Amino acid sequence: MVIKTSHDTLPPFPSGLVTAPLVSISLAKLEAGDKAESAAFYEACKNLGFFYCDMSGSQLGERIVENAENMHRLQKQFFALPNEEKEKYGRNIDIFYCYRFFPLTIRDPNGEPLRAENYNMRKDDILGNCERLPAPQLILDHQTLLETYVRDCRTVIDLMLNLLDEHLGLPIGTLYSYHRLTERSGDHARFIQAPVSPWDDKRIASGEHTDFGTITILFNWLGGLQIRHPQTNEWVYVKPVPGSAVVNLGDALVKFTAGILRSNIHRVVPPPGEQSGLPRNSLVYFSRPENVVVMKRLKGGIIDAQPKVPGEDTEEEITSHDWIMRRAHGDLRGIYTAKGFEFRPPA
Numbered sequence: 556m557v558i559k560t561s562h563d564t565l566p567p568f569p570s571g572l573v574t575a576p577l578v579s580i581s582l583a584k585l586e587a588g589d590k591a592e593s594a595a596f597y598e599a600c601k602n603l604g605f606f607y608c609d610m611s612g613s614q615l616g617e618r619i620v621e622n623a624e625n626m627h628r629l630q631k632q633f634f635a636l637p638n639e640e641k642e643k644y645g646r647n648i649d650i651f652y653c654y655r656f657f658p659l660t661i662r663d664p665n666g667e668p669l670r671a672e673n674y675n676m677r678k679d680d681i682l683g684n685c686e687r688l689p690a691p692q693l694i695l696d697h698q699t700l701l702e703t704y705v706r707d708c709r710t711v712i713d714l715m716l717n718l719l720d721e722h723l724g725l726p727i728g729t730l731y732s733y734h735r736l737t738e739r740s741g742d743h744a745r746f747i748q749a750p751v752s753p754w755d756d757k758r759i760a761s762g763e764h765t766d767f768g769t770i771t772i773l774f775n776w777l778g779g780l781q782i783r784h785p786q787t788n789e790w791v792y793v794k795p796v797p798g799s800a801v802v803n804l805g806d807a808l809v810k811f812t813a814g815i816l817r818s819n820i821h822r823v824v825p826p827p828g829e830q831s832g833l834p835r836n837s838l839v840y841f842s843r844p845e846n847v848v849v850m851k852r853l854k855g856g857i858i859d860a861q862p863k864v865p866g867e868d869t870e871e872e873i874t875s876h877d878w879i880m881r882r883a884h885g886d887l888r889g890i891y892t893a894k895g896f897e898f899r900p901p902a
C-alpha cells in the first residue's frame with residue numbers, strides 16, 4: 556500500500572540528478588523476521604550507513620508516516636510563532652535542546668536576518684523521565700502526538716538494535732541495554748526549518764557532519780540532503796521517497812563496533828530545481844546511548860576480532876553525555892569513521 560503523504564503537494568524532485576545509492580529495507584519484513592531483509596539491512600549498516608526504511612505494510616510504520624505528516628504540520632505552526640515567543644524557549648533554557656537559530660546574511664522585507672531554525676525535544680521530557688524543560692503551549696497541546704511518535708520511532712530503532720546484536724554475534728538485548736527507554740539519554744526529536752536561501756559554499760561546508768548518536772530516523776519533503784559517496788567522494792542527493800524514512804547510523808555505533816558499522820558524512824544544501832523557491836523542513840529522531848554510558852568499543856562477538864582503531868588506546872574515557880556536548884559545542888567537533896576521529900573545526 557502507498558501511504559498518503561503531502562509530498563505531491565510540492566514541486567517534484569528534479570529528474571536527472573545524481574542520487575545516492577540507498578537500498579530500501581522493508582520494516583514489515585524486518586518485523587516478520589525475514590532473514591534476507593535482515594541481511595540486506597546489516598549490509599547497508601556496514602557499507603553506506605544510510606538506507607530507506609519502507610514503512611508500507613507495517614501497522615507501526617504506517618502510523619509513523621501518518622504522524623510524521625502531523626509532526627510536519629505542527630513544526631510549521633511552531634516556526635510561524637513570533638521570534639520573541641520562540642526565543643523564550645531557547646538558549647536561556649538549555650544550550651543544546653529547545654529552540655536554536657542561526658541568523659543568515661539574507662534579510663526579510665523588514666530588514667530582519669532570516670533564520671535557519673531548529674527545535675529539539677528531549678525524549679525524557681516527552682516520556683516524563685525527568686522534570687520537563689519549559690515548552691510553548693502549542694507543543695504541550697500535542698503531547699499525545701509527540702509521545703506516540705517518540706515511542707514508535709524507538710520501537711523501530713530497538714528492533715534494529717536487536718538485529719544488529721544478532722549480526723554482530725552479541726547476546727540479543729546488548730545494544731538495547733545501553734539505550735533503555737526509561738533512562739536519561741540525548742535522544743530527541745528535532746524540527747528543522749531552513750528559509751529560502753541561495754547556495755552558500757561556506758555555510759554548506761560548515762554543515763558537513765556525521766550524526767554522533769546511534770540510529771537516526773529522518774523524514775524530509777524536499778531534496779537538499781546530500782551524502783558523500785564513499786566510492787567516488789562526490790556529493791550526491793538523497794531523494795525523498797514518500798512513505799519511507801531515511802535511516803542513518805551515527806558515530807556511537809561506529810565506536811561501539813570498532814568500525815564494523817558505518818556513519819556516513821552528509822550535509823544539507825538548498826532544495827534543487829523547481830523546489831528551490833521553498834523553505835525546507837525536516838523531522839528527525841536521534842537516538843543516543845544513555846548519558847552515563849562510556850563511549851568505547853563493546854566486548855564480544857565479532858567486535859573482538861576488529862583491529863585497533865587509531866588513537867583507541869590513548870583516548871580518554873568519556874561518557875555519552877560529555878561526548879555529545881563536546882561534539883556539539885566543544886573540542887570534539889568532527890567526524891568519527893573506521894579510520895578514527897577526524898577533527899573538523901567549525902568554519
Ligand SMILES: O=C(O)CCC(=O)C(=O)O
Pocket residue numbers: 747766773775779780821822823836837839
Ligand atoms: O534536513 C535533513 O534532511 C537532514 C538533517 C540532518 O542531517 C541532521 O539534522 O543531522
Ligand SMILES: [Fe+2]
Pocket residue numbers: 764765766821
Ligand atoms: Fe545529520
